[in-house]
Amino acid sequence: MSQPKPSTHHYHEINVGMKASRGYVITPEVYEHFLAAFHDYSPVHVDEPFAKSRGFAGKVMHGSILNGFISHFVGMEFPGRFSLLLSVDLRFSNPSYLDDAIQIEAVVSQKMDARSIVILDLTLTNTTRSQLAGRARAQVLVQEPT
16 A cells, blocks of 8 residues: 655745645544544543533534544645654634545644744634634744754
8 A cells, every 4th residue: 555645844934924724524434433543532522412412513523533533734735755743732712523624734833943833723613614723833843954
């Protein structure tokens, strides 16, 4: 099985204010794989009647699924090939549900030339529900091989 090729953005080509975006969907496969990998069967995540009894529209998707989308975005989209995610501060705004579409928009807010680090401010918008899913700040090392 061939693996997809990550995009390549070199550190010296990245500028403060640069933007990138990509869409994701919380598919049944994403949800099932998350459950299989991490075994988080908290009722709010797996029991529809329980979640609704707590005021939610349905089973609330795990916030770490959004974190996984951020990891994919950084490693495969922007900056891509030479990046390593060092930290993510993710703040959730509204719950997401199965089959919701999530749009990630990133803006480079800072560069630290001494260590080849970029700071990305990320907005995660639930386009299915027309609401903010969360905001994040990510610290990313962009180090090309020597």
